[in-house]
Amino acid sequence: MRRQAVQLATSRKPKVVKQPEQKFPDYFGANVFGDAAMQNYLNKEAIKAIQNARNTGEKISRNIASSIAEGMKRWALDQGVTHFTHWFQPLTGSTAEKHDSFLNPDGEKAMATFSADELVQQEPDASSLPSGGLRNTFEARGYTAWDPTSPAFIFENTSGKTLCIPTIFVSYTGEALDYKAPLIKALNLLDKAAVDVCKYFDKKVSRVKATLGWEQEYFLVDKALYFARTDLVLAKRSVYGFTPAKGQQLDDHYFGKIPDRVFNFMYELEIEAHKLGIPIRTRHNEVAPGQYEFAPMFEEANLAVDHNQLFMDLIYETAEKHDFIALFHEKPFAGLNGSGKHCNWSMATNTGVNLLSPGKNPSDNLQFLTFFINSIKAVHDHANLIRASIASAGNDHRLGANEAPPAIISIFIGSTLTNLLAEFEKNQINKKSDNPESILVHNIPEILVDNTDRNRTSPFAFTGNKFELRAVGSSASCAGPMTILNTIMANQLVEFKSKVDAKIKNGNTKKIALIETLREEIKASKKILFEGNGYGEDWVKEAKNRGLENKTTTPLALEALESKNAHEVLVKNNIFTKEELEARLEINLEAYILQLQIEGRTITDIARTQIIPAVNKYQNELASTSIALKQAGVNASSNLKILETITQHADAINEKVNKMEKKRAKANTLEKNKEKAHFYASEVLPYYEEIRNHVDELERLIDDEKWPIPKYRELIFVR
Ligand code: ADP
Numbered sequence: 001m002r003r004q005a006v007q008l009a010t011s012r013k014p015k016v017v018k019q020p021e022q023k024f025p026d027y028f029g030a031n032v033f034g035d036a037a038m039q040n041y042l043n044k045e046a047i048k049a050i051q052n053a054r055n056t057g058e059k060i061s062r063n064i065a066s067s068i069a070e071g072m073k074r075w076a077l078d079q080g081v082t083h084f085t086h087w088f089q090p091l092t093g094s095t096a097e098k099h100d101s102f103l104n105p106d107g108e109k110a111m112a113t114f115s116a117d118e119l120v121q122q123e124p125d126a127s128s129l130p131s132g133g134l135r136n137t138f139e140a141r142g143y144t145a146w147d148p149t150s151p152a153f154i155f156e157n158t159s160g161k162t163l164c165i166p167t168i169f170v171s172y173t174g175e176a177l178d179y180k181a182p183l184i185k186a187l188n189l190l191d192k193a194a195v196d197v198c199k200y201f202d203k204k205v206s207r208v209k210a211t212l213g214w215e216q217e218y219f220l221v222d223k224a225l226y227f228a229r230t231d232l233v234l235a236k237r238s239v240y241g242f243t244p245a246k247g248q249q250l251d252d253h254y255f256g257k258i259p260d261r262v263f264n265f266m267y268e269l270e271i272e273a274h275k276l277g278i279p280i281r282t283r284h285n286e287v288a289p290g291q292y293e294f295a296p297m298f299e300e301a302n303l304a305v306d307h308n309q310l311f312m313d314l315i316y317e318t319a320e321k322h323d324f325i326a327l328f329h330e331k332p333f334a335g336l337n338g339s340g341k342h343c344n345w346s347m348a349t350n351t352g353v354n355l356l357s358p359g360k361n362p363s364d365n366l367q368f369l370t371f372f373i374n375s376i377k378a379v380h381d382h383a384n385l386i387r388a389s390i391a392s393a394g395n396d397h398r399l400g401a402n403e404a405p406p407a408i409i410s411i412f413i414g415s416t417l418t419n420l421l422a423e424f425e426k427n428q429i430n431k432k433s434d435n436p437e438s439i440l441v442h443n444i445p446e447i448l449v450d451n452t453d454r455n456r457t458s459p460f461a462f463t464g465n466k467f468e469l470r471a472v473g474s475s476a477s478c479a480g481p482m483t484i485l486n487t488i489m490a491n492q493l494v495e496f497k498s499k500v501d502a503k504i505k506n507g508n509t510k511k512i513a514l515i516e517t518l519r520e521e522i523k524a525s526k527k528i529l530f531e532g533n534g535y536g537e538d539w540v541k542e543a544k545n546r547g548l549e550n551k552t553t554t555p556l557a558l559e560a561l562e563s564k565n566a567h568e569v570l571v572k573n574n575i576f577t578k579e580e581l582e583a584r585l586e587i588n589l590e591a592y593i594l595q596l597q598i599e600g601r602t603i604t605d606i607a608r609t610q611i612i613p614a615v616n617k618y619q620n621e622l623a624s625t626s627i628a629l630k631q632a633g634v635n636a637s638s639n640l641k642i643l644e645t646i647t648q649h650a651d652a653i654n655e656k657v658n659k660m661e662k663k664r665a666k667a668n669t670l671e672k673n674k675e676k677a678h679f680y681a682s683e684v685l686p687y688y689e690e691i692r693n694h695v696d697e698l699e700r701l702i703d704d705e706k707w708p709i710p711k712y713r714e715l716i717f718v719r
């Protein structure tokens with residue numbers, strides 16, 4: 001199997017990509033029901049209704065929905081579409097769809113119809129999707145409801161096209177069963193809270209949108225090699241594999257020339273993404289061989305989340321067309337860099353101001369400092385929720401490993417801003433004589449964007465005009481962390497405003513009230529600021545002294561969902577009900593347990609049915625060679641030594657696999673997910689590493705011809 005796979009993979013030719021009919025970049029958005037399509041297919045009233053829904057959240061009436069459905073259908077039919085689907089993001093982390101045809105028989109003929117009902121609401125029988133107990137299967141109804149803030153689009157398969165309508169997914173009783181419903185609530189909450197604070201500075205601000213620019217990392221592996229590795233297929237990561245003599249240590253892959261076969265895949269992917277209105281701009285090789293990254297221009301956060309989910313689907317499908325499999329796992333290969341999804345986040349006003357961009361003069365800077373310092377305070381107060389939002393079995397392998405931010409949430413802001421905050425905090429205001437503007441000791445230089453230090457080890461870093469949350473895993477939806485980040489920011493802004501207003505009421509000027517409150521917020525949150533090396537052992541100790549949490553496993557991180565502040569911030573602000581929060585905890589724990597269970601089974605399976613049989617063959621060969629050597633009167637001791645070592649490793653594997661299976665059997669008897677997850681983390685998982693070490697040693701000792709599964713060097717260098 002391995003030999004054939006390697007042969008197939010190394011003999012592949014780059015696939016030529018069909019050019020689009022329109023020239024670059026005219027096809028951008030061609031598959032989106034955006035402004036241009038709406039102008040052609042909708043009346044003014046309908047366009048206005050969609051715009052209002054986007055800008056002010058206004059509901060769309062049934063009548064107008066009916067005319068929108070008709071226009072959307074005509075547009076879709078003109079593009080050759082036959083089916084439509086509500087497109088949603090259930091708590092599996094991927095996207096879901098159930099296609100219906102427009103076809104409606106009418107006597108002997110058929111018509112294409114699409115009603116308001118079909119546009120606005122659907123009832124997929126999605127009873128097998130995770131609900132965390134919110135829905136019993138006997139009343140399994142879940143509804144998808146149209147989200148007019150994200151435009152409908154056409155997904156093209158090799159043959160056939162489908163109209164996709166972005167929707168939220170809720171249960172019969174109204175609980176959110178997806179990532180999008182709480183995200184939209186969080187974005188609305190932030191909008192309101194940020195507008196209220198912006199009014200201190202500019203009365204014209206009436207809308208604040210969170211912005212998100214994600215960076216998607218992934219690995220490409222040849223399809224034939226992938227299918228020869230049971231672990232990649234089932235567990236989405238390699239559970240065995242010795243890091244080759246040459247891995248990433250030369251850093252010669254990073255930003256290197258993109259191989260032709262990979263380039264063609266990227267080229268086709270970009271065409272498809274651009275047709276879908278996904279503003280991809282950057283493509284490059286990443287640090288590890290076989291690892292790549294794509295990044296778009298940032299967008300409004302809800303749309304950016306949809307675009308990321310859609311883009312991941314596109315990466316996967318396009319890769320397959322080029323005989324690659326795309327791996328989104330956070331750590332598919334031990335000893336090589338893992339994959340993340342950096343989430344660049346900021347806020348923008350309807351007046352065109354980026355609220356995290358330092359301004360030209362001190363009073364603009366006060367607005368910048370307000371949003372900047374409040375971001376720090378929000379993350380300081382609710383770091384546990386951020387940590388929980390990025391927790392998964394896959395990300396556990398990455399957080400704290402040598403190339404990824406640690407599990408300790410801290411904030412990096414660079415030396416310029418560190419000094420500025422220190423001075424800002426120290427300065428006392430003499431309310432009578434000081435001109436408050438002069439208190440802002442520095443004009444923050446406009447070139448800040450270019451001179452912020454790049455600290456790659458920080459999980460949350462200020463990068464000139466935005467924060468970058470780097471701790472998100474590559475396979476995760478951005479929606480989870482974005483829901484938390486925007487909610488805690490909104491919550492903080494509301495608290496901040498009430499403190500400022502109280503000071504104004506007490507007779508302070510607005511500026512003094514703002515400055516004094518900001519100073520208090522810096523004092524209260526500065527322990528989360530850290531400029532040093534986040535990978536170092538020293539940081540673990542120092543963070544502990546500072547009282548910062550270091551939740552190293554998913555079950556530990558998820559404890560935050562039961563904390564007091566989770567309730568105060570998420571439930572009181574109506575982002576989640578108490579039940580929804582409990583359900584999410586269950587779903588996340590279950591996902592963790594299932595992943596570890598699959599990994600455990602895979603480890604056992606490969607060891608028993610592939611590794612040990614291969615070892616036995618080689619043992620046999622060594623044994624008979626040794627006998628032959630002896631008979632020929634030659635010293636066979638070095639042969640025997642290898643035989644002995646190999647046998648020791650094989651025995652250790654057998655023994656440890658049996659022990660691990662006993663532990664797993666014990667885990668399965670535990671009833672509560674929480675207990676089971678902790679048990680897996682502390683009692684079962686350590687065996688995975690131990691068994692692996694023996695297998696990886698064997699990989700170095702056994703005849704290469706006999707090794708049953710593709711080696712790392714084949715997986716990562718063949719393309
Ligand atoms: P790099 O981090 O590689 O230097 P950039 O700073 O240009 O590159 O941006 C990285 C990502 O941050 C891009 O996806 C970009 O769209 C996004 N980004 C830039 N400005 C903002 C913003 N105001 N809000 C959200 N994302 C942003």
Ligand code: MG
Nearest residue numbers: 215342344468
């Ligand atoms: Mg970046």
